[in-house]
Amino acid sequence: MDEKSGQGESADELAGEIAGNVARQTDTADRRTVLAADRTILAAERTYAAWVRTGLGALASGIGARALLQGLVAEWLVMTTTMMLLLFAEFCFVAGIWRQLRPVLAPPETDTPRLPGSLLVTFNGFLVLLGAAVMIGILTGKS
Numbered sequence: 348m349d350e351k352s353g354q355g356e357s358a359d360e361l362a363g364e365i366a367g368n369v370a371r372q373t374d375t376a377d378r379r380t381v382l383a384a385d386r387t388i389l390a391a392e393r394t395y396a397a398w399v400r401t402g403l404g405a406l407a408s409g410i411g412a413r414a415l416l417q418g419l420v421a422e423w424l425v426m427t428t429t430m431m432l433l434l435f436a437e438f439c440f441v442a443g444i445w446r447q448l449r450p451v452l453a454p455p456e457t458d459t460p461r462l463p464g465s466l467l468v469t470f471n472g473f474l475v476l477l478g479a480a481v482m483i484g485i486l487t488g489k490s
Contacts, residue, residue: 388459389459391447392447395444395446397443399470399471401439402435402437402438402439402440402474404436405433405436408432409430409432409436412428412432416428416429433478433481433482434482436478437475437479440471440474441471441475447467448464448467
């Protein structure tokens with residue numbers, strides 16, 4: 348029986364066990380770091396989706412404001428409200444892609460694949476064009 352450990356293990360066996368535990372803890376910590384990076388990527392994508400969702404809501408609200416307020420309030424107020432909502436929608440579409448493609452920190456190494464930037468730019472570009480078409484349609488349409 349080893350006098351130092353009191354459990355019959357030699358100092359070499361104890362050192363080997365400690366080294367194994369340290370290696371397992373390091374592997375576990377590395378895995379937690381990768382999982383945290385995955386969560387960071389997913390959180391960034393949720394934020395992007397929130398920008399797009401807010402923009403789509405503002406776009407629909409602008410169209411609805413035009414339809415519902417027509418004849419109830421002055422025409423200048425209808426147009427101002429509609430244009431403000433549509434401009435806010437355009438801002439949301441641009442801000443969402445800008446925030447997604449230009450992160451504050453360098454992207455971490457992850458197991459989760461990122462959405463391709465070209466897909467996001469194409470989708471948001473379409474939404475910006477859609478918003479511009481709605482604005483032009485409202486500005487040039489009949490009262």
